[in-house]
Amino acid sequence: MTTPTTTTDNLFDVLERRGMVAQSTDDKIRERLSKPVTAYIGFDPTADALHVGSLVQMMLLAHVQRCGHKPVVLVGGATGLVGDPSGKTEARRMLTPETINHNARSIAEQIGLVVRFGDGPTDAVLVNNLDWFGSMGWIEMLREVGAKMSVNRMMSMESVKGRMSGDSDAASGISYLEFSYMLMQGYDFAHLYKHHGCTLQMGGQDQWGNIVVGIDLGRRLHNADLAGLTTPLVTKSDGGKFGKSEQGNVWLDKDRTSVFDFYQFWRNVSDADVGRFLGTFTFLPMDEVDELAGAEGKAINESKVRLAYEVTKLIHGESAADEARDSAERAFVSSSSSSSADFTGEAIPHDTLDAAELEAGVGLLALLVRAGLAKSNSEARRLVQGGGVRIHDAKVDDPMRTVNADDVADGYILVRAGKKRMFRFNVG
RNA sequence: GGGUGGUUGCCGGAGUGGCCAAACGGGGCAGACUGUAAAUCUGCUGGCUUAUGCCUACGUUGGUUCGAAUCCAACACUGCCCA
Numbered sequence: 001m002t003t004p005t006t007t008t009d010n011l012f013d014v015l016e017r018r019g020m021v022a023q024s025t026d027d028k029i030r031e032r033l034s035k036p037v038t039a040y041i042g043f044d045p046t047a048d049a050l051h052v053g054s055l056v057q058m059m060l061l062a063h064v065q066r067c068g069h070k071p072v073v074l075v076g077g078a079t080g081l082v083g084d085p086s087g088k089t090e091a092r093r094m095l096t097p098e099t100i101n102h103n104a105r106s107i108a109e110q111i112g113l114v115v116r117f118g119d120g121p122t123d124a125v126l127v128n129n130l131d132w133f134g135s136m137g138w139i140e141m142l143r144e145v146g147a148k149m150s151v152n153r154m155m156s157m158e159s160v161k162g163r164m165s166g167d168s169d170a171a172s173g174i175s176y177l178e179f180s181y182m183l184m185q186g187y188d189f190a191h192l193y194k195h196h197g198c199t200l201q202m203g204g205q206d207q208w209g210n211i212v213v214g215i216d217l218g219r220r221l222h223n224a225d226l227a228g229l230t231t232p233l234v235t236k237s238d239g240g241k242f243g244k245s246e247q248g249n250v251w252l253d254k255d256r257t258s259v260f261d262f263y264q265f266w267r268n269v270s271d272a273d274v275g276r277f278l279g280t281f282t283f284l285p286m287d288e289v290d291e292l293a294g295a296e297g298k299a300i301n302e303s304k305v306r307l308a309y310e311v312t313k314l315i316h317g318e319s320a321a322d323e324a325r326d327s328a329e330r331a332f333v334s335s336s337s338s339s340s341a342d343f344t345g346e347a348i349p350h351d352t353l354d355a356a357e358l359e360a361g362v363g364l365l366a367l368l369v370r371a372g373l374a375k376s377n378s379e380a381r382r383l384v385q386g387g388g389v390r391i392h393d394a395k396v397d398d399p400m401r402t403v404n405a406d407d408v409a410d411g412y413i414l415v416r417a418g419k420k421r422m423f424r425f426n427v428g
Numbered sequence: 429g430g431g432u433g434g435u436u437g438c439c440g441g442a443g444u445g446g447c448c449a450a451a452c453g454g455g456g457c458a459g460a461c462u463g464u465a466a467a468u469c470u471g472c473u474g475g476c477u478u479a480u481g482c483c484u485a486c487g488u489u490g491g492u493u494c495g496a497a498u499c500c501a502a503c504a505c506u507g508c509c510c511a
Contacts, residue, residue, distance in 0.1 A: 379475095387458070417458085
């Protein structure tokens, strides 16, 4: 990793400078953070992998650690069994405890990429709220928590209001189960305060309401003085959804999103987003970030390369990042002088193609589907007819074409869909 | 429990017996232009080895009809109002 922020830096200043603060509970938060605190963020175990959307929270935890505080990773095993109403228009599908356990482990592993776990004073610890909710009975819950919560208060929260209001837009009702979600999440904070000395909860802007409930509950139950801090929702300047690429979600796991695609995701961000993303998703010093973000015109591409490289390095390691960068370089920058292009890197999605099979000839459409560049033959056909497919550098426009040994060059066949997507078949 | 709406493709949303694989918008993909950007313009956007063809699809099941997303019945789910 790059030079760590020195532990004397105030976490709040660091985060604010990096554009990672949307809202915080009080202006005394700097003061609070002048002494080491324990801070937590909750993660939903709804999938066994995290995508780039969660990267913000991961970075947040990393900064917590770097500034000398103790990060706590809360996996919502119990809350995951309930479903978060925030920002969803419909109830989340429920999961089995086994699945959640499995997911929790995978998630912690990925958070471990940027945060150090262990027993030291600033080492991160992992907790699962199923550990305290699992054994808690209905009566206890009502007396402990229910008695302290105002329904009026909960009803006035944005996430609930949207689901309740009659005539208007996305009213789809809210079940009691979901309604209780914020209660559980609020209780988490109180519990973590009591058992881990946790006084700060962080999260995305959409979690603000839940965080505030937790602060309230902490005060009522334990007379605790708690604080909250949220990060801005990561948006793209063009209004699109952050974290989606041509292939769907961008995952941190290389088996779900290849290193090459991961790199490309960052390489392809809009000009206007470069600075913000550098601040949020890398540990580069802000002076350098500002300089990179200030690049004008074509020069901004260098900054994008840097962004893509740094983030890829963080998640997939240096050698993978080097390779992704080099592959991309060769694939895009020097594509005019095609003969020199080299697409053999591991980073580019690839598979092997049987030589014997090739001898018989493989349908182009089938090959596109096999490469995952099209979901069906029809889609592949449209792609070809639309002029979006190339084999190596030659455009092919006949959907009926078959691919055979003549198409092999340097031991592989490179199929490209559009400018940016490609798939290599190694022949062997 | 009573009343009353709704359920259409990835999403939103038209369509109230044939001209419906289903308007329009969004999103997505591709092409042109570019800087692997944005904006703009153009094409495509259920599946089938491409077909004046077939299949699957308008909540589910059954019915009426030469013909149903459209009509009828039951069921399911869901919104709202009243208790």
